[in-house]
Amino acid sequence: MTSSSTVLYDAPGPRARALYRVFSATVVVLLVAAGYFVYRALDDQGQLTAEKWDPFLESTSWTTYLIPGIRGTLLAAALSIVLALLLGAALGIGRLSDHRSVRMVSGFIVELFRAIPVLILMIFAYQVFAEYRLFQSQYLALAAVVTGLTLYNGSVIAEIVRAGINSLPRGQTEAAGALGMRKSQIMRIILLPQAVTVMLPAIVSQMVIALKDSALGYLIGYVELVRQGQQLGAYFQNYLPSLLVVAVIMIILNSALTRFATWLEKRLRSSRRGRGVATPAEPATVTAAPGMDITGTAR
Amino acid sequence: MDLLSKYGSQLLEAFWTTIQLTVLSAIAALILGTVLAAMRVSPIPIARAIGTAYVTVFRNTPLTLIILFCLFVITQTLQIRLASPSSPTYVADNNFRLAVLGLSVYTAAFVCESLRSGINTVHIGQSEAGRSLGLTFGQNLRLVVLPQAFRAVIAPLGSVLIALTKNSTIASVIGVAEASLLMKTMIENEAAIFLIGGIFALGFVILTLPMGLLFGWLGKRYEVAR
Numbered sequence: 001m002t003s004s005s006t007v008l009y010d011a012p013g014p015r016a017r018a019l020y021r022v023f024s025a026t027v028v029v030l031l032v033a034a035g036y037f038v039y040r041a042l043d044d045q046g047q048l049t050a051e052k053w054d055p056f057l058e059s060t061s062w063t064t065y066l067i068p069g070i071r072g073t074l075l076a077a078a079l080s081i082v083l084a085l086l087l088g089a090a091l092g093i094g095r096l097s098d099h100r101s102v103r104m105v106s107g108f109i110v111e112l113f114r115a116i117p118v119l120i121l122m123i124f125a126y127q128v129f130a131e132y133r134l135f136q137s138q139y140l141a142l143a144a145v146v147t148g149l150t151l152y153n154g155s156v157i158a159e160i161v162r163a164g165i166n167s168l169p170r171g172q173t174e175a176a177g178a179l180g181m182r183k184s185q186i187m188r189i190i191l192l193p194q195a196v197t198v199m200l201p202a203i204v205s206q207m208v209i210a211l212k213d214s215a216l217g218y219l220i221g222y223v224e225l226v227r228q229g230q231q232l233g234a235y236f237q238n239y240l241p242s243l244l245v246v247a248v249i250m251i252i253l254n255s256a257l258t259r260f261a262t263w264l265e266k267r268l269r270s271s272r273r274g275r276g277v278a279t280p281a282e283p284a285t286v287t288a289a290p291g292m293d294i295t296g297t298a299r
Numbered sequence: 300m301d302l303l304s305k306y307g308s309q310l311l312e313a314f315w316t317t318i319q320l321t322v323l324s325a326i327a328a329l330i331l332g333t334v335l336a337a338m339r340v341s342p343i344p345i346a347r348a349i350g351t352a353y354v355t356v357f358r359n360t361p362l363t364l365i366i367l368f369c370l371f372v373i374t375q376t377l378q379i380r381l382a383s384p385s386s387p388t389y390v391a392d393n394n395f396r397l398a399v400l401g402l403s404v405y406t407a408a409f410v411c412e413s414l415r416s417g418i419n420t421v422h423i424g425q426s427e428a429g430r431s432l433g434l435t436f437g438q439n440l441r442l443v444v445l446p447q448a449f450r451a452v453i454a455p456l457g458s459v460l461i462a463l464t465k466n467s468t469i470a471s472v473i474g475v476a477e478a479s480l481l482m483k484t485m486i487e488n489e490a491a492i493f494l495i496g497g498i499f500a501l502g503f504v505i506l507t508l509p510m511g512l513l514f515g516w517l518g519k520r521y522e523v524a525r
Contacts, residue, residue, distance in 0.1 A: 041377045045377070116504070117464075123479060128493075215364060216469065219483075226367065247356075
């Protein structure tokens with residue numbers, strides 16, 4: 001191992017290795033003690049009996065609770081990711097516009113929705129949709145969840161798009177301009193295709209956030225995984241097992257997406273080098289805190 | 300204006316709860332996150348493993364689930380109470396503390412990741428020089444690396460703090476009387492939904508905007524000159 005962090009210490013000698021073994025043993029003992037404490041508490045409550053875990057072996061608890069939950073979570077996440085990508089592309093390009101007014105408007109929208117909690121957006125959207133009967137009542141919660149997630153993630157993606165396009169060398173725009181391309185052509189044919197490779201990892205990690213945040217639908221009564229897990233726990237009086245199962249499902253979903261992002265980043269990095277596409281120094285990341293930099297000084 | 304005279308004091312109270320949640324969890328998350336970051340770069344294999352596992356688990360679990368877990372598992376199943384059950388404000392106190400606990404353990408994972416990227420920005424010669432002076436790992440981290448790492452991550456930590464402020468709304472899932480819970484009550488009982496939405500949006504903009512400006516300024520001010 002020669003990563004930069006290992007320079008903090010020497011390769012362990014015999015004494016250090018002995019010391020590490022003592023540390024490891026202590027940690028294991030502490031973990032076992034903590035585990036025993038939890039075990040005793042659970043046992044006292046009768047939470048460890050097999051019947052508390054039985055519901056997960058029956059198909060009905062999956063078909064009634066967990067699978068509709070997973071479907072709800074994935075549906076809300078997928079819809080809001082697609083819509084957020086569209087919104088993000090529009091706002092991101094808007095922030096790079098040559099017209100000051102377009103820059104100001106998209107900057108205002110982006111900074112506003114990055115500063116407001118997603119939950120507040122959802123509660124507000126729910127009430128507006130209910131008040132003006134914009135959706136059928138069974139789709140009300142879904143619509144509110146998707147609206148909240150889209151507005152927030154769209155704003156974040158707008159920033160990613162802007163950072164991605166800004167990270168391209170200036171010569172790309174100038175060369176395209178010299179060839180007589182219009183602004184829209186430069187954006188569509190030259191800048192966006194190159195920026196997409198820079199932006200993809202950041203966009204996929206934003207998708208993980210959208211997937212995770214769809215659990216906020218819990219608070220406005222949307223049928224998603226966390227709510228279903230809680231209902232299952234309430235029905236069988238087995239909160240610990242049900243919430244653990246839900247957590248495991250969420251962790252698997254999210255780490256699959258995260259791993260996909262890492263893999264994609266590596267793959268794009270290596271393939272970019274070969275093809276001789278303009279390579280920005282850094283992958284696009286958003287550094288500015290929300291609420292800053294509304295006018296968006298282009299380049 | 301009617302709305303403000305009717306709900307004015309409640310609004311202030313709700314946002315005060317939001318601020319309390321944010322500040323307390325921020326302090327706890329900063330401490331826990333620093334310890335985790337130290338564990339992740341430490342020479343002890345088991346500490347690294349625990350740090351990595353912690354970050355993987357808590358970064359990938361929805362905060363809603365973590366806070367529900369706190370209530371249903373810690374208090375209802377394990378019967379661990381964070382407030383005296385005999386006190387008249389037991390439920391409110393207990394749930395507030397559970398929310399702080401949930402927010403801190405969740406945010407600590409993000410603090411840890413920011414700090415670790417900060418540690419990576421510290422030039423390798425710095426810790427080599429520290430080691431050649433005979434500093435141990437702990438001394439090296441404490442005296443040489445972390446002070447520089449913290450200065451490099453002021454702005455990212457500011458973003459984490461802003462995210463924490465916004466995430467504190469999720470505490471309403473276990474009934475903590477903060478801003479989003481009041482918003483839900485108000486928006487269901489009053490007709491002026493756009494006004495109410497505007498009030499709460501403005502409240503959060505007022506909370507987060509100065510934070511972003513302050514941390515951006517601090518980050519520039521304390522930037523490590525290289």
